[in-house]
Amino acid sequence: MKLICIGRNYTDHIEELENEKPTDPVVFMKPDTSILLKKQPFFIPDFSDDVHHEVEILVKINKVGKYIDKKFAHKYYDEIGLGIDFTARDLQSELKGKGLPWEKAKSFDGAAVIGNWISKNIFENINDIDFHLEKNGEAVQRGNTKFMLWKIDELIEYVSKYFTLKIGDVIFTGTPAGVSAVNPNDILVGYINDEQNFSIKVK
Ligand code: ZN
Numbered sequence: 001m002k003l004i005c006i007g008r009n010y011t012d013h014i015e016e017l018e019n020e021k022p023t024d025p026v027v028f029m030k031p032d033t034s035i036l037l038k039k040q041p042f043f044i045p046d047f048s049d050d051v052h053h054e055v056e057i058l059v060k061i062n063k064v065g066k067y068i069d070k071k072f073a074h075k076y077y078d079e080i081g082l083g084i085d086f087t088a089r090d091l092q093s094e095l096k097g098k099g100l101p102w103e104k105a106k107s108f109d110g111a112a113v114i115g116n117w118i119s120k121n122i123f124e125n126i127n128d129i130d131f132h133l134e135k136n137g138e139a140v141q142r143g144n145t146k147f148m149l150w151k152i153d154e155l156i157e158y159v160s161k162y163f164t165l166k167i168g169d170v171i172f173t174g175t176p177a178g179v180s181a182v183n184p185n186d187i188l189v190g191y192i193n194d195e196q197n198f199s200i201k202v203k
Contacts, residue, residue, distance in 0.1 A: 001168040003030040003112055004159050005056075005085055009148050009174025016177045025150050025158050028102055030085075030172075034112040041201040042110050044182065048088035051182055054175035055133035055141045055190055058083045059152055060117060061169040068160040073153035076165065080120050082131055082190045082197040084113035085172050089181070114170065115190055115198030127151050131197075134189045135180070143176030 007026035008014050014021055036042055044051050058081035065076050085106065092105035123129055126145065133141040145151070150158065155171060182188065186202040 001032055001166065001170070002163070003032070003034065003170050003172060004163065005030060005106070005172040006150070006155055006159075006174040009150055009155075010143060010176040011147070011149065012177035013175050013179065016179070021149075025155060027159060027162070028106060030107045030112050033109055034107050036110045036113045036200070040110075041203040042086065042113070042182070042188075043203050044184065045088065045108055045110075048091055048105075050088065050090040052087045052089045052179040053133060053135070053141070053182055053188055054085040054087055054179050055131065055143070056083055056085055056172045056175050057081075057129060057131055057143075057145055057152075057192075058114060059156070059171040059173065061165045061171070062167060064164065064166055065156075065160055066164045068156050068165070070153040070157040073156035074126075076156055077152075078120055079117040080123065080126070080129065080192070081117045081170075082115045082192050083170075083172060084133075084188065084190070084200070085175060086111040086113070086182075087179075089179075112172070113190075113198060113200055118192065118197075126153075129192060130194070131190070131192045133178070134191070135182070136187055140180060141176055141178035145173070147176065148173060
């Protein structure tokens with residue numbers, strides 16, 4: 001399975017990193033080895049002094065598809081989740097500056113947190129889901145899917161032009177503002193609509 005990640009999908013986060021607003025979604029991937037195993041702490045890798053949390057809404061693909069029209073995209077997922085796209089920001093900035101791929105900064109072991117999956121049927125509107133991340137009990141990132149530049153069904157249409165989507169693939173839909181560095185002993189707790197979805201200890 002693969003993790004397909006979207007960058008720069010919330011205006012407020014584009015502004016905080018002083019990035020340009022894209023004309024197309026920014027897409028990158030993480031391998032399955034980047035998934036943080038359940039109940040395991042996140043270890044800050046030794047090659048970075050500035051690993052940021054990026055809390056994101058996740059979508060789990062439930063059938064194989066290619067060239068999926070956004071009108072039919074809703075048939076390709078039943079579950080919504082929450083996760084973290086951990087990013088070694090110092091390494092990413094260096095790679096970006098050289099025009100090189102981001103993989104080392106985004107795809108290292110443990111860099112993808114996948115929380116609990118929730119049936120999409122509990123949400124009245126998939127494009128109006130509140131979520132937030134608390135670091136040591138304080139809310140640091142708040143988002144709502146209505147603020148996505150490209151909504152979930154549009155993302156499925158877009159990425160499936162390039163990659164065949166397979167059962168179990170996960171789409172990370174981008175992060176809102178409020179990213180910051182994590183430190184040893186931090187506790188990161190993610191919430192969808194005020195329901196706790198995951199809790200991660202940083203080491
Ligand atoms: Zn991200």
